[in-house]
Amino acid sequence: MEFDWSPEDEAFRRDLVAFLDQTLPQDWEEMSKQGPGGEGQAQFSREFAAGLAERGWLTQHWPVAHGGAGASSWRHAILGEELWSRGEPRGPQYMNVNWIGPTIMEFGSQAQKREHLTRISAGDVFWCQGFSEPEAGSDLVALRSMARREDDVYVVNGTKIWTSYANHADFCFLLVRTDPDSKRHRGISVLLMPMDLPGVEIREIPAVVGERYFHEVFLDEVRVPVSCRLGPENEGWSVVTYALQYERVGAPRYARGARTLDRLAEHARERGLLEDPTILEKLGEARALCEAARVLSYRVIDQRAHGAPPSADSNVARVAGTLADRSVGELALEIFGADGLESGSFADSNFRMAMTAGVAVGATEIQLNLIAGRFLGLPRE
Ligand SMILES: Cc1cc2nc3c(=O)[nH]c(=O)nc-3n(C[C@H](O)[C@H](O)[C@H](O)COP(=O)(O)OP(=O)(O)OC[C@H]3O[C@@H](n4cnc5c(N)ncnc54)[C@H](O)[C@@H]3O)c2cc1C
Structure with missing residues (x-):
């Protein structure tokens, strides 16, 4: 090999x-x-x-x-x-x-x-992702945004939340319910919605990860042409599942973590912190977590390169990336000490980004649930 x-x-x-x-x-x-x-x-x-x-x-x-x-x-x-x-x-x-x-x-x-x-x-x-709603985050299939069909348009009403980059987006990859009587995974469709349609209102939500990052998107009688629907009507859940497998390993956070670690090690050396065995051990642990996340992501990429169907390996890689990110973020604060508390400093921004890693694209607990069910075949209760 x-x-x-x-x-x-x-x-x-x-x-x-x-x-x-x-x-x-x-x-x-x-x-x-x-x-x-x-x-x-x-x-x-x-x-x-x-x-x-x-x-x-x-x-x-x-x-x-x-x-x-x-x-x-x-x-x-x-x-x-x-x-x-x-x-x-x-x-x-x-x-x-x-x-x-x-x-x-x-x-x-x-x-x-x-x-x-x-x-x-x-x-x-620019695209944004219209998945989460005020009452539908981890439990995404609780989504309630509704698209009512009228001839060749869907009339959409609902609210999306935590929509990153909505302020600049040209289109939204939007999840809506197209069957009003449906529940859970059924009756959902994906619309590729232009963001400049009348009835789309965007409001910023202050965020720890930077200005103008999160938004609420209000949809009030928005008329989206039926030709914007991606995949069959009411069968959007399979489209979303497919998309999420790609999204989970799309962001190689381990690479950013590894580069940050180089800088942390350099800073620790300058301040004489490398004499401290606890710091050395933590630097080593964080590096090992980044490397583990890298190898686990490579496994998913290899499967893709060989045309294998998506598997729970992408959830495993995602969890590993989150652990690596958190470990580097926490270590940055420790090594920079009081300087790291300054808003917008190197350590502060790394820590803030790491904090959100275990929530975006499905919280870590949810990834672990999926691994337990799909990968290890453990019973639900
Ligand atoms: C940086 C970032 C960017 C984001 N960008 C977008 C975006 O562009 N578009 C979008 O649609 N959404 C986006 N989100 C939202 C994200 O998808 C949701 O925050 C996430 O799905 C969790 O949903 P929630 O916030 O409603 O938390 P909840 O679902 O309320 O979860 C709260 C806590 O409870 C735990 N929990 C919930 N259910 C279970 C369970 N069954 N078992 C164990 N623990 C459980 C969770 O792990 C979590 O810790 C973004 C989030 C972040 C942090």
């Missing part, structure tokens, strides 16, 4: 790192702390993702017919690692290439593929 990167993959990583060194602005670290919702970062992200697209790197792992180059999933993994370790300069567009595009590829009509995949692979479109 060969565990090394191929010479071509290594050359790609080198070119990419050189591109990042050249392209990221001097104040990128500060800008990236605003979170992808901040004005500066949002604007930069569009130019940056378009630059990746021009080089053929943004969606190189997609089939040629959909704006890709037919490269392996490993190329996309390298792209994700290098970009996440630098604070994800693609902004919200990481979601497009990780899971929104692949889900449209799988379930979309020809017209939807033409419209959306073309724009995503050109790097000029």
